[in-house]
Amino acid sequence: xxxxxxxxxxxxxxxxxxxxxxxxxxxxxxxxxxxxxxxxxxxxxxxxxxxxxxxxxxxxxxxxxxxxxxxxxxxxxxxxxxxxxxxxxxxxxxxxxxxxxxxxxxxxxxxxx
Amino acid sequence: xxxxxxxxxxxxxxxxxxxxxxxxxxxxxxxxxxxxxxxxxxxxxxxxxxxxxxxxxxxxxxxxxxxxxxxxxxxxxxxxxxxxxxxxxxxxxxxxxxxxxxxxxxxxxxx
Numbered sequence: 001x002x003x004x005x006x007x008x009x010x011x012x013x014x015x016x017x018x019x020x021x022x023x024x025x026x027x028x029x030x031x032x033x034x035x036x037x038x039x040x041x042x043x044x045x046x047x048x049x050x051x052x053x054x055x056x057x058x059x060x061x062x063x064x065x066x067x068x069x070x071x072x073x074x075x076x077x078x079x080x081x082x083x084x085x086x087x088x089x090x091x092x093x094x095x096x097x098x099x100x101x102x103x104x105x106x107x108x109x110x111x112x113x
Numbered sequence: 114x115x116x117x118x119x120x121x122x123x124x125x126x127x128x129x130x131x132x133x134x135x136x137x138x139x140x141x142x143x144x145x146x147x148x149x150x151x152x153x154x155x156x157x158x159x160x161x162x163x164x165x166x167x168x169x170x171x172x173x174x175x176x177x178x179x180x181x182x183x184x185x186x187x188x189x190x191x192x193x194x195x196x197x198x199x200x201x202x203x204x205x206x207x208x209x210x211x212x213x214x215x216x217x218x219x220x221x222x223x224x
Contacts, residue, residue, distance in 0.1 A: 040121060042216035056211060091156055102212060104156030
């Protein structure tokens with residue numbers, strides 16, 4: 001596709017359930033980032049992939065959060081035993097350049113009831 | 114103290130006004146400065162990018178960086194209703210490193 005694709009666009013789940021969020025970056029982009037955006041909190045960095053490895057996982061808020069990237073392309077962010085405070089928009093971005101220009105998807109809006 | 118501080122607004126201005134949006138940062142290691150624009154329910158998109166002190170102009174938009182004061186600004190001239198969006202400053206220590214974002218300023222340009 002032409003841009004970063006994320007799915008699902010909206011997810012409503014019950015507290016305690018696991019969720020998986022998917023990101024399909026722009027073809028050829030080697031770097032992939034996950035951010036979380038909560039109301040009034042701006043974008044919070046979660047994890048960064050270069051190829052399939054994750055040199056920076058420092059933003060993952062707890063061990064309930066994990067992410068993987070396979071084939072240097074698609075990435076999945078998994079949240080186990082979801083809590084209400086996990087409700088947010090989860091944004092994925094990719095870049096193929098050594099610059100600050102990140103190309104963002106439209107996000108996955110997660111609501112935990 | 115957050116690494117990047119940005120007034121969340123909201124900021125409401127009449128069409129044609131000059132808009133000034135600002136961020137301050139605390140870490141002098143930050144070298145790359147960006148402004149992203151985010152429309153409602155969309156992902157952010159890059160608007161302006163600079164890595165040096167001074168001004169950079171692109172059409173109606175001017176980005177200003179003052180490294181000595183750790184202060185960055187975005188000016189929008191002749192603002193239009195289509196400029197209504199959230200504007201996020203973003204900074205980085207290096208070209209390939211993660212971006213640290215401000216909270217974003219919500220701007221509304223009214224007819």
